[in-house]
Amino acid sequence: MNDQKNMLFSAYNMNGLKLRNRIVMAPMTREFSPNGVPNDYAPTYYSKRAAGGVGLIITEGVEISHKASSGYPNCPNLQSEQSKKMWEKIINEVHKNHSSIFCQLWHCGGVRKLGMPPDPKIPGFTPSGLVKEGGKKVAYEMTLEDIQELIQIYANDAKICQELGFDGVEIHGAHGYLIDQFFWEQINLREDNYGGSLENRARFASEIISNSKQITSDSFKVGIRISQWKQQNYDAKIASSKKGLANFFNILKDAGADFLHCSNRRYWENEFSDESINLAGYAKKITGLPSISVGSVGLNKDFTKTFGGDHETQTADISTLYKKLNNNEFDLIALGRILLSDPNWANKIKDGKESSIVPYDKSFAENYI
Numbered sequence: 001m002n003d004q005k006n007m008l009f010s011a012y013n014m015n016g017l018k019l020r021n022r023i024v025m026a027p028m029t030r031e032f033s034p035n036g037v038p039n040d041y042a043p044t045y046y047s048k049r050a051a052g053g054v055g056l057i058i059t060e061g062v063e064i065s066h067k068a069s070s071g072y073p074n075c076p077n078l079q080s081e082q083s084k085k086m087w088e089k090i091i092n093e094v095h096k097n098h099s100s101i102f103c104q105l106w107h108c109g110g111v112r113k114l115g116m117p118p119d120p121k122i123p124g125f126t127p128s129g130l131v132k133e134g135g136k137k138v139a140y141e142m143t144l145e146d147i148q149e150l151i152q153i154y155a156n157d158a159k160i161c162q163e164l165g166f167d168g169v170e171i172h173g174a175h176g177y178l179i180d181q182f183f184w185e186q187i188n189l190r191e192d193n194y195g196g197s198l199e200n201r202a203r204f205a206s207e208i209i210s211n212s213k214q215i216t217s218d219s220f221k222v223g224i225r226i227s228q229w230k231q232q233n234y235d236a237k238i239a240s241s242k243k244g245l246a247n248f249f250n251i252l253k254d255a256g257a258d259f260l261h262c263s264n265r266r267y268w269e270n271e272f273s274d275e276s277i278n279l280a281g282y283a284k285k286i287t288g289l290p291s292i293s294v295g296s297v298g299l300n301k302d303f304t305k306t307f308g309g310d311h312e313t314q315t316a317d318i319s320t321l322y323k324k325l326n327n328n329e330f331d332l333i334a335l336g337r338i339l340l341s342d343p344n345w346a347n348k349i350k351d352g353k354e355s356s357i358v359p360y361d362k363s364f365a366e367n368y369i
């Protein structure tokens with residue numbers, strides 16, 4: 001193995017959780033869990049990526065145990081005994097293959113629409129009834145009681161994850177779903193302690209993190225995934241100044257987050273024009289917390305093109321990734337699509353078999369199991 005790859009394959013200790021390398025499988029919704037239960041091939045799906053050399057797996061978004069968390073069909077949850085049994089099986093298979101696994105806890109917020117399962121009468125839950133900027137009130141506006149109930153549900157689900165054997169949870173606070181809707185000034189118009197200033201808009205997430213930490217053991221990791229971009233607006237930002245963003249990251253740190261996963265569409269893009277580090281780099285610089293970067297690693301197109309109909313990709317050089325890791329810009333790197341099309345990506349990179357990596361093509365997505 002050549003020297004520039006050493007850091008990618010070096011072990012990482014996330015405050016006691018020992019990962020064999022810096023490679024993370026990004027959370028990816030697969031819609032193969034009818035009635036919330038991961039199907040029979042899910043344990044093999046995850047264990048193949050572990051056997052392929054991934055150090056840490058973050059599961060697909062798992063709907064938290066709330067009546068309005070679902071926004072897509074056939075996504076998994078933690079509610080039934082069958083579902084819990086399947087998660088235990090998945091966790092065991094992943095651990096047997098020397099990887100760790102975090103569960104991504106997800107509430108779709110206003111992305112949920114009336115008519116969706118499980119109960120079509122339940123609307124999308126949002127901070128202020130809005131789903132996009134300048135839009136009309138089209139969704140349910142959460143009360144203070146709803147907020148308190150949801151904080152408790154997240155914490156209870158984190159506890160369930162610990163009992164099932166997960167190594168941690170990643171709270172999904174990115175991409176314009178419920179928690180990100182609280183962060184987002186343009187659609188969080190609340191006038192109570194959960195809207196207004198950045199501190200207030202981050203309070204829902206902070207209380208979810210601190211309550212989840214309180215109810216789980218010290219060794220169980222509770223982190224959060226955040227993004228500046230929203231699926232409703234790729235140019236949206238939670239904070240655009242260095243000071244504002246530093247303040248935001250410090251609030252999450254003070255809440256007790258064990259790691260920050262900063263979602264970019266292209267990992268090589270800098271967050272600010274005068275500093276050559278990306279969002280995850282800035283999170284690490286400000287907080288010193290373990291930070292995870294992501295976005296088009298090893299591929300020539302970002303994932304939004306996939307959903308825009310331009311779904312064929314080619315593999316791409318990752319020398320910039322080696323440089324960033326060697327500079328300690330961030331600690332871990334997550335990969336999405338390339339691990340769907342090629343579960344053996346990590347081992348192939350390690351063994352110098354780059355030319356045999358299979359690029360992602362959405363046309364085959366159902367076969368990526």
Ligand SMILES: Cc1cc2nc3c(=O)[nH]c(=O)nc-3n(C[C@H](O)[C@H](O)[C@H](O)COP(=O)(O)O)c2cc1C
Nearest residue numbers: 026027028029060061294295296297303335336337
């Ligand atoms: C099929 C698919 C499903 C995804 N589902 C989720 C999800 O459940 N939770 C999440 O935070 N991000 C989700 N994402 C975003 C990925 O985690 C990742 O950030 C994105 O694909 C960029 O990484 P990539 O360029 O390596 O694919 C999904 C992406 C894809 C392609």
